[in-house]
Amino acid sequence: MTTVASDTGVGPLLRRWREQRRISQLELALRADSSSRHISFIETGRSRPSEEMVLRLAEHLDVPVRERNALLVMAGYAPRYAQTAFDDPALAPVREGMERLLQGYDPYPALVVDGVYDVVAANRGVEMLLEGVAGHLLVPPLNAMRLTLHPEGLAPRIRNLREWRADLLAQMRRQIALARSAELRELYEEVAGYPPPERADGPEGSVPAGKADAADGPAGSADRAVDGARAASASPAFALPLRIEHGGRVLSFISSIATFNTPMDVTVAELAIETFLPADRATADLLRSLAP
CATH class of the missing domain: 1.10.260.40 (lambda repressor-like DNA-binding domains)
Structure with missing residues (x-):
């Protein structure tokens, strides 16, 4: 047989x-x-x-x-791992611990996202970067991928958008291969389909439309583009930086992601803490000067 x-x-x-x-x-x-x-x-x-x-x-x-x-x-057995709502009292120690971590990281940006990149907590450094983002993207639940890549989100201000976008989409593809999440795949298809943002000078890495001072004129825009290129060439080679314009200046960050070790709950297992470390002294000095 x-x-x-x-x-x-x-x-x-x-x-x-x-x-x-x-x-x-x-x-x-x-x-x-x-x-x-x-x-x-x-x-x-x-x-x-x-x-x-x-x-x-x-x-x-x-x-x-x-x-x-x-x-x-x-296999015919009961699930072993619970899925506790993030606002459940049982997860109060987790929430409080992450809140202390985020506050301690100020003035540098830090946030916590769940398995589909919805933001469950963020500090003032992140709030600062969100200035100017379209209101409809700030309606809860905020989604980190949507906020970053949407044409009305942070995308128009990201100087190295092509590289940063490619890295984020590759990260999502790896996660989809692991989690097999329909919700995550739907989010991926949405953000991967966003059109590139319009820019004053055309190529990515130039000054976003409307960001150069009117008094500067064409020469001022050219100077800013040259400065941006110089900054890009000076970026550290050990990790891809996020280079984002804020208040007429370009901030540069290296990001890191931390997860819980040996989680026993689905919700906790899918939480990720992302922190953004200044990639240069100018960024660190500016953030400290802006801190209350």
């Missing part, structure tokens, strides 16, 4: 995670203290994994917490 492998169920899904991680059955078996034969039987649906085995394989395959619940349900 020939056994035909099924394309549905927990086994094929585990196989897709393993292939995505580029791990062989033998390597996964060694990591999970099992045998390659047993892994093969699970993946083809010939063997039903225990709840412990599902969690063990998910752990070694670095499956996101939300997707671990999906694996458990497909």
Whole structure:
């Protein structure tokens, strides 16, 4: 009798995670203290994994917490990880800790986003950068990707928009491959479809329309464009900076993202704290001078 492998169920899904991680059955078996034969039987649906085995394989395959619940349900078990609302009293220590972190990072920008990039907390440094953003983009829930890439958001003021946009979209594609979120994919299709912002001098990296002082005239605009090019060439090579105009000056930031270690809740697992460190002394000095 020939056994035909099924394309549905927990086994094929585990196989897709393993292939995505580029791990062989033998390597996964060694990591999970099992045998390659047993892994093969699970993946083809010939063997039903225990709840412990599902969690063990998910752990070694670095499956996101939300997707671990999906694996458990497909295997016939109850979800293991809760999904607590962010404003639930149980998450008060998490909220308070993040709020202290954001306040402590002032005057440098810092914010917290969830799994679809909705902003759940931000400090005054971020609020400063949002000056001039269209009102409809500031209606809660604010979305970090929409705020950054929308033609009426920060995009017209980002000097290196082409590079920054490409990096953000690549980040979203990697997350979609992991999370398989329909909401995230819909957001990606929206922001990837935004038209490029109109600029006074045409190419990205030039002064946005309406930003040069009227008294400057064409020569003033040219000087600003040259200064912008010089600043871009002086940017640190170890990370892509965000170069954004604010108040007639160009600020340069290096961003970093932090997540919680070993989360046991879906909501907490999908929170990310993004901080923006000044990439040059001029940016740091300006932010400190603006701090109350």
